[in-house]
Every structure is written in C-alpha cells, then in structure tokens.
Amino acid sequence: MNRLTLRSSVPLLIVVVSFLIQAQPKAAGPQYNKSGTLIFPSDYREWSYLTSGLGMTYGLSGATDATNPNFDNVFADQASYRSFLKTGTWPDKTMLILEVRGSDSKVSINQGGHIQTKVLSVEAHVKDAARGGWSFYAFEPGASEARLIPKTRNCYSCHEQNGAVDTTFVQFYPTLSETAMQHGTYKAGR
Amino acid sequence: MNRLTLRSSVPLLIVVVSFLIQAQPKAAGPQYNKSGTLIFPSDYREWSYLTSGLGMTYGLSGATDATNPNFDNVFADQASYRSFLKTGTWPDKTMLILEVRGSDSKVSINQGGHIQTKVLSVEAHVKDAARGGWSFYAFEPGASEARLIPKTRNCYSCHEQNGAVDTTFVQFYPTLSETAMQHGTYKAGR
Numbered sequence: 001m002n003r004l005t006l007r008s009s010v011p012l013l014i015v016v017v018s019f020l021i022q023a024q025p026k027a028a029g030p031q032y033n034k035s036g037t038l039i040f041p042s043d044y045r046e047w048s049y050l051t052s053g054l055g056m057t058y059g060l061s062g063a064t065d066a067t068n069p070n071f072d073n074v075f076a077d078q079a080s081y082r083s084f085l086k087t088g089t090w091p092d093k094t095m096l097i098l099e100v101r102g103s104d105s106k107v108s109i110n111q112g113g114h115i116q117t118k119v120l121s122v123e124a125h126v127k128d129a130a131r132g133g134w135s136f137y138a139f140e141p142g143a144s145e146a147r148l149i150p151k152t153r154n155c156y157s158c159h160e161q162n163g164a165v166d167t168t169f170v171q172f173y174p175t176l177s178e179t180a181m182q183h184g185t186y187k188a189g190r
Numbered sequence: 191m192n193r194l195t196l197r198s199s200v201p202l203l204i205v206v207v208s209f210l211i212q213a214q215p216k217a218a219g220p221q222y223n224k225s226g227t228l229i230f231p232s233d234y235r236e237w238s239y240l241t242s243g244l245g246m247t248y249g250l251s252g253a254t255d256a257t258n259p260n261f262d263n264v265f266a267d268q269a270s271y272r273s274f275l276k277t278g279t280w281p282d283k284t285m286l287i288l289e290v291r292g293s294d295s296k297v298s299i300n301q302g303g304h305i306q307t308k309v310l311s312v313e314a315h316v317k318d319a320a321r322g323g324w325s326f327y328a329f330e331p332g333a334s335e336a337r338l339i340p341k342t343r344n345c346y347s348c349h350e351q352n353g354a355v356d357t358t359f360v361q362f363y364p365t366l367s368e369t370a371m372q373h374g375t376y377k378a379g380r
Contacts, residue, residue: 046271051305053305108361164298
C-alpha cells in the first residue's frame with residue numbers, strides 16, 4: 001500500500017475504528033476528581049464477581065442482626081481480574097468493590113435461608129502506585145464520590161497482616177485462591 | 191472516497207478490524223453440540239452477577255446442611271442483562287447460570303457467618319425460541335456439555351407459576367426487580 005492510498009483510507013478507517021471503539025468496554029482503572037476523591041464506578045455490577053459472604057464478622061460489614069445478617073458481594077474490574085488469572089496477583093490500577101446488602105427470608109416462595117435486599121454501603125479498595133499503593137474509600141449511599149479513608153485506620157493494618165495475596169483476602173475468593181497458590185503468590189497460613 | 195481507493199484500503203482495514211474484533215467480548219448466546227446438548231459456558235464467572243442466596247429452600251439447591259448450607263450465585267450473559275435493563279424482560283438467547291457452592295465458617299480470620307467454598311453444581315436456564323422457549327440444563331461437575339432437563343420436570347412448572355418475570359425469579363434479583371416494575375413486566379404477588 002503506497003503513501004497516497006494510506007492517506008486516502010483515513011476517512012473510512014476513522015468511521016470503522018469509531019464504531020468499534022464504541023462497542024468496547026469502558027476503560028478500566030480508578031478515576032478521580034481534581035480534589036482527589038474517587039469517582040463512584042457506577043458499572044461495578046458488571047465487573048467480575050469474586051464471591052459473597054453472609055454475616056462475616058471480621059470487619060466493618062459484620063453481622064449486626066442475627067436474624068437477617070448482611071451479605072457482602074465482592075467485584076474486581078475485569079481487566080485486573082483477567083490479569084490476576086494470568087499472574088496470581090493484582091496489577092497497578094486494580095479496583096475491588098465490596099457491596100454490603102441487607103438480607104431477608106421467607107420472601108415469595110422461599111421458605112428458608114437468606115436472600116439479598118438493598119445496598120447498605122459500597123467500599124472500594126484501590127491499588128494505585130501514583131497514590132501510595134492500596135487505598136480504601138467508603139461511598140455513602142447514593143454518593144458519586146468518596147474521600148480516602150485515612151491510612152491510620154485499622155482496615156489497612158488488618159489487610160496487611162491477614163490478606164493472603166497483596167493485602168487482599170484472596171483466601172475468601174474461591175476462583176482466585178487456587179490461581180495464587182499455583183503462582184506462589186499466596187501467603188501460607190492466611 | 192472513490193471506488194479505487196476503497197478497494198485499496200481493504201488490506202489495512204482487515205488488519206485494523208481483526209485487531210479490534212479480537213479485543214471484543216465473546217459472542218453471547220447459547221452454543222449447542224450437534225447432538226443438541228448445551229455447551230458449558232466456561233466464561234460465565236465473567237458475566238453479569240445477579241445475586242446470591244444462602245440456604246434457600248425452594249428448589250433443588252436447597253439447604254441440606256443446617257451448619258453449612260449452600261450458596262446459590264446467579265449470573266446472566268452480559269448482552270441479555272443490558273437488554274433487561276432497557277426493556278424489563280429477557281431477550282431471546284438469554285442464558286442464566288445458577289452456580290451452587292458449599293459454605294464454611296471460621297476460616298482464616300472470619301469468626302462467624304459463612305464464606306463460599308467449592309462448586310457443587312451448575313445449572314443453566316436458557317431462552318431459545320428455536321428450541322421451544324425456556325429450557326433447563328444441569329451440568330455434572332467438570333462436564334463440558336449438558337442434556338436438556340425434560341420439560342415434564344417440576345422446575346418448569348414452578349418457574350412458570352412463581353417467576354416474577356418471564357418464568358424467572360426476578361423477585362430475588364435486587365438490581366432487576368425495580369427495573370421490571372418500572373416497565374410493567376413484573377407479575378404482582380410473586
């Protein structure tokens with residue numbers, strides 16, 4: 001293809017590339033406001049699902065209601081999830097979301113156990129080397145942004161001391177724990 | 191752009207389009223073997239997550255262990271999920287996956303409640319007009335394909351009688367039930 005043909009192709013290429021780019025998923029990675037707050041990732045329910053727990057009592061989202069304890073749903077942005085499957089650890093710009101929901105029982109035809117109800121809180125755990133590594137953010141219900149949780153808070157030290165992989169609780173993520181063990185990134189005894 | 195330039199552009203276009211198509215998600219929709227068995231959708235964990243229940247006792251995957259009841263995780267293929275958000279119902283070729291996992295407690299630093307463990311079974315609910323509408327398939331552990339569950343089985347009549355939207359249990363899917371109510375597709379009292 002000569003230079004003239006290449007230049008003539010540009011308009012058609014722009015049309016094709018524009019169309020295909022529109023069909024691509026959104027760019028991954030955390031987005032911030034100028035003030036440094038993290039922008040709420042409104043599409044996180046379409047990210048890769050890691051696991052759910054019910055009434056887990058190790059953290060902020062622990063059970064406070066013995067009858068209807070809270071569910072925790074965990075999601076990772078898809079690019080970081082796929083990277084983890086290849087490497088056994090999280091790349092820079094990883095975002096993990098912890099969605100806490102209430103629970104209920106005996107709803108519709110369900111006669112036992114627990115189903116999920118409304119969102120109670122959304123927390124983000126973000127790996128960003130440009131901002132000092134892993135950080136936590138807690139979104140108020142309906143908030144479009146969240147401030148950094150100060151690094152002196154005990155969520156940081158707890159994750160540091162107990163997370164199986166890179167300060168994250170991969171021991172609770174059944175599709176990732178085996179991958180981490182195979183890659184030698186899983187800290188034994190956690 | 192004249193016809194000659196268009197023809198000359200084809201090689202460059204092929205390179206660009208091939209590259210971008212590789213970056214696209216896999217085609218949605220059920221895939222079958224020649225014998226009519228449903229091919230296991232191995233990427234379902236990257237689909238859109240709908241909800242989880244613990245120890246629900248309305249169906250096959252109900253609790254059989256009061257100490258560590260089973261979790262149910264439900265996923266929808268992403269294209270159908272997005273279509274539901276726009277229309278309040280499922281398009282043809284929808285695939286829903288029910289993943290049943292065991293549970294455990296007092297693992298690592300978790301002192302209460304339940305975490306998810308290994309997969310016990312995977313079931314598919316598939317809407318395919320070319321095959322008579324909604325069908326169920328149950329994958330044995332590790333199976334790459336599954337036969338149709340006969341339409342005389344009570345899973346069909348139960349979903350027909352109790353599903354809030356189009357034979358599916360949208361009453362248990364918190365991100366979709368409100369959408370269905372707004373679109374008038376939610377059957378009252380279910």
